[in-house]
Amino acid sequence: MPTYEWRKSSYSPDGSNCVCVALAPDGTVRLRDSKVPAVVVSASPRALRVFVDAVGGGALRSRNG
Template sequence: MQITNWRKSTYSGDGSNCVEIATTPDAVRVRDSKDADGPRLAIAPPAWRAFLLGMATPSPPCHRSTHHG
């Protein structure tokens, strides 16, 4: 499947460490913007929505254990 509508996140700014996504009816495709011909992920739309929801939801701070036993 040829995908031509890759887009970079607006949160990426001018940095070079970015990912690009492309949507198809069956998956959200993810690739490294520096390696357009490299490996790609294909994520089911419900899993992608859950990922985005998880990223948007603040999580409690991590607490490091002080037990050294």
């Protein structure tokens, strides 16, 4: 696995239990959970923006709650 410069959320005061983000050399964005760092998700910047906007706009709210 390549080495990335991971950035942790500033909302995590002790640096744990957060989402980490890194920019890959190919321009994709890499995401991982600090509790399970071996699992890495890759997305284009545009796809990540669409996802974040959908979550923020409520489009992905659970139908069960």
